[in-house]
Amino acid sequence: LHALVQVAIVAAGASIGKEGAPRELGALFGGSLSKGLRLDISDRQLLIACGAGAGLASVYQVPFASALFALETLGVSWKLKNIVIILVTTYVSAYCARPIVGGQALYLVDKVTIDSSSFMQAIILTVFVTPFAMIFGYLTKKASGHRITDKKILWTLPFAFMILGGLSAYLPIFMGNGQVLAQWLFSGNSSAYLPVVLIIKCLLVCLLLRSGAYGGTLTPSFALGAGTGYLITELFGNFGLSLSPNLGMLLGATIFLGTTLNAPLTGMALVVGFTGTGGVIVLPLILASLLSRIINNKWKEKV
Numbered sequence: 001l002h003a004l005v006q007v008a009i010v011a012a013g014a015s016i017g018k019e020g021a022p023r024e025l026g027a028l029f030g031g032s033l034s035k036g037l038r039l040d041i042s043d044r045q046l047l048i049a050c051g052a053g054a055g056l057a058s059v060y061q062v063p064f065a066s067a068l069f070a071l072e073t074l075g076v077s078w079k080l081k082n083i084v085i086i087l088v089t090t091y092v093s094a095y096c097a098r099p100i101v102g103g104q105a106l107y108l109v110d111k112v113t114i115d116s117s118s119f120m121q122a123i124i125l126t127v128f129v130t131p132f133a134m135i136f137g138y139l140t141k142k143a144s145g146h147r148i149t150d151k152k153i154l155w156t157l158p159f160a161f162m163i164l165g166g167l168s169a170y171l172p173i174f175m176g177n178g179q180v181l182a183q184w185l186f187s188g189n190s191s192a193y194l195p196v197v198l199i200i201k202c203l204l205v206c207l208l209l210r211s212g213a214y215g216g217t218l219t220p221s222f223a224l225g226a227g228t229g230y231l232i233t234e235l236f237g238n239f240g241l242s243l244s245p246n247l248g249m250l251l252g253a254t255i256f257l258g259t260t261l262n263a264p265l266t267g268m269a270l271v272v273g274f275t276g277t278g279g280v281i282v283l284p285l286i287l288a289s290l291l292s293r294i295i296n297n298k299w300k301e302k303v
Helices: 002-011 020-036 041-060 063-072 080-101 116-145 153-170 179-186 194-211 218-237 245-260 264-275 279-302
Strands: none
Touching: 002 020, 020 041, 041 063, 041 080, 041 264, 063 080, 063 264, 116 194, 116 218, 116 245, 116 279, 153 194, 179 218, 179 245, 194 218, 218 245, 218 264, 245 264, 245 279, 264 279
16 A cells, blocks of 8 residues: 555656655565565565565666665675576566566667767766765655654645645646656756756655655656756856766766665666666766765765
């Protein structure tokens, strides 16, 4: 029921991700199966992680990124046995779900080429995007940690949806988990009000989580990262630097996902899987992931 309510809330237009429900259902079935087989604790934990990864892989068709998610985010040890079992689970899950959800990339992105300036762009965006990603991650964790769960939810959540509905009446792009916003940007669109749109989108995610809604922050992080990467790329373009907007959006999304998930490899793999990009394009993405991780670690050491 909890998972179904999450799906209903996202379908109603909530500014949160839908990946929480399939992860929870996968973990639930993994836990029940391992209990029925009377496995020991370590194997039960592995099967629960496999279930969560399988849920993510089936919905978004990103089996490799989902395996990395299980290893990086869920704390599964990097043993050969665990890696093989998780990879088999996520790829089989994605294959079984493909006839229903389709196998095409989640976002349509024009072909991106890289050159020597792409690595400079990766460094620039990492320095400027990472702080915004850290702020968003902090705010969403605070909102989730203080989520309203008592009877006050009967008025706080409807009130939050009224705010969302009122804003969406003027700008429908606020509705949903951010997928439409990200695709709008990848399609070559922009607006002078994009900074305001991104700020409001961020606040709406936090408002809904604080008001009692349950859901993920994966797709909102992708959209906010793509938007921030685009803005900073355009900003430096005004100073004479010829940088790729599409690459800037991919880099921004990579940095945001890696920071909010605390999993740089997963963030990079999700961006590649969501957009269907690959080849040498992953090199600046890897650089951005590593540099962003270093910045995050340095900040954590200071605080």
